[in-house]
Amino acid sequence: MRKRRFKAYRVPAYIHDALQTLKPPEDLTVSQWSERFRVLDERSTNMPGRWRNSVTPYLVGIMDEFNRWETEEIIFAKPTQVGGTEIILNALGYIVDQDPAPTMVVYPTDTLAESTSDNRIQPTIEASPELRRRWLKKASTKTELQFDSMYIALAGSNSPSGLASKPIRYLFLDEVDKYPAASKKEADPISLARERTKTFVSNRKIYMCSTPTLRSGHIWKAKEAADVEKHYFVPCPHCGKYIELKFAQIKWPEKDTGMTDADRAEFATYVCQECGGVITDRHKPAMLRNGQWRNVRENTRFSRTVAFWINTLYSPFTRFSEIAKEFLKDKDDPDALHNFVNSWLGEPWEDTKLTTSADLVRDRQTETEMFDLPPWTKMVTGGVDVQENCLYWTIRAWGDYLTSQNVAHGQALNLTEVQNIMNLEFKRPDGQPFLVDLTLIDSGDQTDEIYDFCAQNADWALPCKGSDTMLSHYRLSTVNKAGSKAYGMTLVLVDGGKYKDTIASRMRKPNGQGSWMVYKGVDLDYCEQVTAEQKVTERSSNGTERTRWVPKSSHAANHYLDCEVYCMAAADILGVRQLFLRQENQEASKPKPEPQTNGPEAGWISQNESWI
Template identity: 60%
Template sequence: MKKFRVKRYEVPGWIITAVEILRPRKRLSVSKWAEKHRILPDGNAIPGPWRNSVTPYLVEIMDTFDDDVVEKIVFVKPTQVGGTSAMENMLGSLIDQAPGPTMIVYPSDDLAERTVDAKLEPMIKACKVLAEKYREHISKKLQLKFGTMTVYLNGANSPADLASTNIRYLFLDEVDKYPGASKKEADPVSLAIERTKTYTTNRKIFITSTPTLKTGHIWKAKEEADAEKHYFVPCPNCGQYIELKFAQIKWPSKDDVPDNAERAEMASYVCQACGCVITDQDKGKMLEAGRWEYVRKSTAQPKSVAFWISTLYSPFTRFSDIAKEFMRSKDDPELLQNFTNSWLAEPWEDTKLKTNADLVMERQTDVPALELPEWTKLLTGGIDVQENCLYWTIRAWGDFTTSQNVAHGQALSMAEVERVMNTAFSLPSGEKMMVELALMDSGDQTDAVYEFCLINAEWVRPCKGVPTMQGHYKISTVDKAGSRANGMQLVLVDGGKYKDMIAARMRRPNGRGSWMVHKDCDLEYAEQVTAEHKITERSKGKVVQRWELKTSHAANHYLDCEVYAAAAADVLEVRSLFLQNQEGAEKPQEKVDQPPRQEPAPEENWIRKHEEWI
């Protein structure tokens, strides 16, 4: 049989090159892409090639960007954990491997421009595969052009720029610093997400921020996510996986080590599982062996996943640094809020001003209703006027703003309130005292209130609530031309400040300086006095606090009464009562521009109590 020799030909190099170019690239995960291509600049904490081993907790967050099921990733973070770098890695990976129209939204246009100069362009130019695709000559400051895609950069303060051009990839950075929604426009987050609607099957939305308030964008996004994950690490002593919590950072007491700096330096983490000490030297290996675990999951295949982590996990922050910052911040509400947000990655709540009905009932004393504590030096009243009734309260005051509710109730007429406020109350010594000043809300039935206050000018003034003032109250006058009340004294009251005072003093144990109630206090009063709570919210780019009803149907009439009674006490200089202990000291009622009332004789009191008999 004849054999044939097969002639071999060498494949030209240009063909091999062409095949290599046309062959589909194997797509790397974001974390592997970063290790292969990302170079961190000299200003970074650890410059040079990106290493996932430094911040291993970022790996799953970055790789979730490649998950076909997940379309929204929420990252609630403190400062100094590498969150911004993770977002930049996602951006670089998609530019190189999965190009598509992309937008990054920053809190403002100015910040967007600064970020391009300081971070994005240096990252692009330091990364060879990105630099090759970058078309710098046709790019604009806020429009970076690449071979097959454009990255748009916008400030949340320019809503018009957020409402055009369809995009596939959306990055929302530091969303809790975005300005609020206007009357004409939706909030910036909603406007930006609206632009991804045409890519409903393959869009990606990454939202990240340090939290501010529970009502902030990032915390709401976390709560609305289908699933939530926290990072758990193995204890080097017992091996159990634990979540690092601030409460487990321990340091010596002030009695043992008086100096705060020394105490902070001695801080260490105590494992909640075994009680053994974990040091900063243990953290690196713990992080590397750590894993994200679901703490909440509402569906088998979540389309939105939230990741939460605190500064305790940062490889750049020691446990003693956290302790030191807490000691520096704990006595200053503004500093403490920053610590809570930027270090613990938790929303801020002013728990010192929380109140509840049980707390009021705990403030009961042994003194029955309608009787006065022995320390009483002053009685004031507060009257809240409603459409079909009036609520009233009478409060006793002593040195150092110590106070106690003597009586409270509901009246069907102003005449009934007049009788109550003209009642003589007895001290344990038998001495009689009467309400020296009451404030009456003039917001409802204004003309009738003014007329009542004119007739009873020796003991009652009209008052009006105002949102904010420098002081707690201000003396003004009624400006109503043609009215008998024109020129009458009107007390303007900053209710928020008095609610702060009541809430703070309510938390004190009974005694000097406390806000107390009588022995027979009822639950209805207790619930109304605590019907409001103080919330913190962002308004016009600023963080503000205000009191609001806990529920829309709650009644807060007794709280308003107590605010007016407290304001009346301030008008009578209650805060200086402790200076008036000397014989012949000026009596509080002489501070008001009205003659003091004459205390009724015993027979007058008897007649008042039995008017129906007459």
């Protein structure tokens, strides 16, 4: 049977173009598109040519998060020079070619936006045929790039007018910690830019990246608030276990070897925290290629905001010796160390002025058992921190010179339990009974219920609220809530920061007079909660500094610390700082024995006591 031959017809160019236009986009992820179509321009990199995911494998997971339909926001907290901006360029290319939609990129300033357009974005478009054929170059400006079915607007965070009006589906926020703060006339730039995405609330994507500055900065706050936080784990070449690269594991020769710091740094290696195996720079490429992003924190199963974090140890362009050298050079200069922490470790700078630890609390244990009073007790106070589902409480004994010891602590399910606990009788070793003299109860939450409870138990309870604007440690105010049973009752305003200073300093004193102590066998949860905060110095955007107590980690429980603050404030109200004077006054007020008047024979007898 003869085969039929089909005559080949040449398809006219206009039909070919029409078919190409109607052709659906390929099912590619951002990372796949980048490796196939992204071309690196020689003007902006020392590795020109095709983009290769194998060079920076950790960027793949972040890029592909754009293709996860549930994810609305992507946060990338990072050190410098690890590819945060490259993610933006790759994602822009993917959007233009695969999923056109109105897009905006916000930079710290207008000048930087124009410079990035000239030196990074436009060269990227010109280098890729897939992007170049869609670009309407003549219709574009530096800050608004026009394409056949979309546009990319570039704006500076210092220009509020550029962040208003047009609807945006894809929003990119670069180096957000360098954005200015909100003014009296305008909201902060991030909020203004977010407003543009309201129209696309069901399918918008917001990407935010930055090197951290302070814990209160935009990127770190966004990372802490994310539904999911991911860190990059890599396999150890020796034991095969997946580890997170941490600066503390970089080791170099000790100082007493006679080498300079620069020479010592040259011998730096990474020591696996699991097996102790020595990892060198030659192991890093294979480790990175086989790495994977893993959840280190997850607040909900339905994650809309995903945060990623790495440090410079993951950079394929930075050797362990360079990191060690930079640290040894900067460690004695606070400003230089600040830059190292931000730009190399990818962490917020905290100038820690005062810190405590759970081990320090354990060192403050005495031989007195729980619910027993120390022999020097002269006063007993309580503190209650109110939470939505329970109440935390502590009871502390006080003696002369602010000597104190935790007598008991715990959780109560309701105020009735608190009432029963605070009305217990405690005894000193000599049998002297004591009741709780005064308890302060946090009224910031469930205010009406706390006010009513304190009014009913006014002989031992007072409501309190935190306040950090006072010159003194505490101030007595009045409940002025109309209709409340506690109307006219004393309300104690407490400066928690000042009391935390006192607690931390007293905690450092050895057990004895003036020390802040705990009972024998104190539990670990209490020890961790009373040391869950540290005092740090923070710099604002205008250069001013202030110190304050902040949690050591996100979501750290500090309820017992608040209880101890209230205990100390209650003791202050009762005059604990003058307890030693009361003893002196009592001694002074005792009647002195009258001198005995003896006859003349008394002297003779005393001189001849052995006469009998």
